[in-house]
Amino acid sequence: MKTDLIKAGGIIFAPMEGVTDPIYRETVTEVCPGWDVLACDFLRVPNAGHYPKKHLIKHLGERFYNDPDWNARTMFQILTSPNAYTVEMVKQIQEVGIKWIDLNLGCPSNTVCKNGGGSFLLKDLFTLERIVSSIRKNFNGRFTCKVRVGWADGGQFSDTIKLLNDAGAEMITVHGRTREMMYKEPARWHWIEEAVKVSQVPIVGNGDVWSALDAKRMLKDTGCYAVMVARGALKTPWFPMHYYEGVQETPDVRLMMAQKFLSVYAEKMLASGVHEKGLVKQLKSVTRFIFDELPEGEALRRKVLLSQSTSNIFNEINGASLC
Template sequence: MKKLAPIPSGSLFFAPMEGITDETYRKVIQNNYPEWDYLATDFLRVPSAGRYPNKHLVRHFGKELYELSEIQAKTMFQILTSHRAFTGEMVKQIQDLQFPWLDMNIGCPSPTVCKNQGGSYLLTDLLSLRDLVRSIRQGYTGRFTAKIRIGYSDTKNFDDSIKMLNDEGVELITVHGRTRDDMYKAPARWEFIERAVKLSQVPIIGNGDVWSTSDIDRMIKETGCHGVMVARGALKAPWMAQDYRLGHFHPTKKETTTKIKQFFTDYRSLLEAENISVRGLLKQSKSVSRFMLDGIEGCEMVKRQLMLSQTVPEFYSLVENL
C-alpha cells in the first residue's frame, strides 16, 4: 500500500455528506476549488450479509477518480459499520483495491443506523468499539482515520474514546462537536475539540458550525486543532477554502451570486455528461443548493422558489437571474 504524506497543519477538509459528496460533486469541487486539501466520500454501509462486488466500492469512490492516484491520496473512503456487519470482508476489499485512506464513521445519528448499533451508537460501548477498531486496524495497512461525535446522549465517554482511538492505531480523528442527541441543531461545542487536542497524540480535525472563512480562523485559534472540516458551510459556499486562502473574508453579494451561477453551470454540465435523468438533475440541483442562498440579502424568496421549482429550466432560470 502506498504511504501517504503527512497531513500539514492548517489543512482544510470538505466533509463527507451522504447524498451530496458523490463523484460528480467531488469532481466539481476538485476542478474549481482545489484549495480544499482533503475530501471524503459519503459513508458506504458495510453489508450485514455477503459482500458488495468490487465495482460497487469503486463506483462509490468514483470510477474516474479511482484512476487518479493524487485524488486517492486526498480522499478518505468512509465506511459505516457495526458488530453485526461483515467489516473484515469489506476492509479486505478496500485493502485489495489499494484505497490508501479508510475513514470510520462513528458519528452518524440516524435512528435506523443507531438501531442497528452503528454510527454514533458505537460511542455508548467503548469496549466493543475497541474490538471493531482493532479488527479494522489489523486488516488494513493504509491510513486509518475516524470521525466521531462527542458522545451519544452525554459526553461521559469522550476522553476515553479519544484515548482508545489513539491506543488502537487510528492516525487522525475528526471531532464533530455535538452529541448524537444534539443531531445538527445544537451549537457545536468547540471546547471538546480543544480537549481532544490536549488528550491526543494524533492530529485532531475540528468540525461543527464553521459557516464562514472567519470561523475557520477562529476554530484553529480557539481549539488548536490541526485542521478544519466543513460540511454545511461548504455546501453553502463551496469556494470557502479558496476565499480563505486568498484572505477574502467579506465577499459582496454580487461576487457570491456570480460564484453560485458558475458553480451550477459546471455542476449541471457534469451531471448532463453522465446522462442523468431529468428528475435526477432537478433533485440533485435542489439538494446542493439547500444552504447557498442563506444569509444573502433579498434572496429568501428565490430560495423558496428554487425548492418549489418543478422543472430543470425553471430551476436554472432562477439561478441565472440571481
C-alpha cells in the same frame, strides 16, 4: 504533532450523504480548487456478502480512484455495526487499492443506530475497540475516525479518544455535538480542545464552521490540527478562496460563483445520464445553503424549491437580481 495525511491548518470538505458523490466532488475540484482533503459520504458495510469491486470504485469515483494524488487525499468513509462484515470489506478496499478509510462514528440516524452503527458505537467502548482494531489490523493504508462527543453526554469522551489512539486511528475528526444534540444546539468546541489535550494523533475540528474566519478561530481556540467543513462548504464550495487567499467577495461575485458551480454540476450530472427528475431533486439538495447571504437569497432558495424542472431552476438562478 505531524502527519502526512494533511498539512497543519488544512481544510477538509466533509462527508455528506446525498451530496458528496463523485460528480459533486469533481465539480468541487474543477470549480473550487484548494481543498486539502475531500470525503465520500459513507458506504454501509454489509451484514452478509460483499460489494462487487466496481461498486467500491464507483463510490470513490473513477477519477479519484485513478489519480494517485486524489486517491490519497479522499477519505473513503465506511459505516459499520457489530455484526457487519467489517474485516472482509476492509480487506477488499485494500485489495482494490483505495488508500484512505475513514470510520463513521457519528451518524445519528435512527435506522443506523438501531443496527448498532454510527454514533451508537460510542455507547459501547468494548465493541468499538474490537471494530477499530480489526480495521487497523487489516488495512495498511490511511485510517482515520470521525466521532461525535458521545451519545447523551461527553462522559466517555476522553476514554473514546484514547481508545481510538491506542487502536490505531491516525487522525480523529471531532464533531462537537453529542448524538442527542443532533443539530439542535450549537457545536461545543471545548470538546475539540479536550480531544487535543488527550490525543497523541492530530485532531480535526468540526461543527459550525461557516466562514474562513470561523475556521481560523477554531484552530486558534481549540488547538486542533486541521478543520472539517460540512454545511459551510455547501454554502461556499469555493471556501478555499476565502481561507487561503483572503478573498472577501461582493454579493454579485458570490451569485456568479454559485451560478457557475451549479451549471458545471448540472452539466456533469446530465453527462452521467442522470434523468431530469433526479437532477431537479439533487439541485434542490445542493442549493440548501448556497444562496445564504445574498440579499434575496431566501426568496431565491424558495423559488428553486418550488421549481419542477431543471430549466425552471436555472431560469430562477440565472435571472436572480440582487436588489
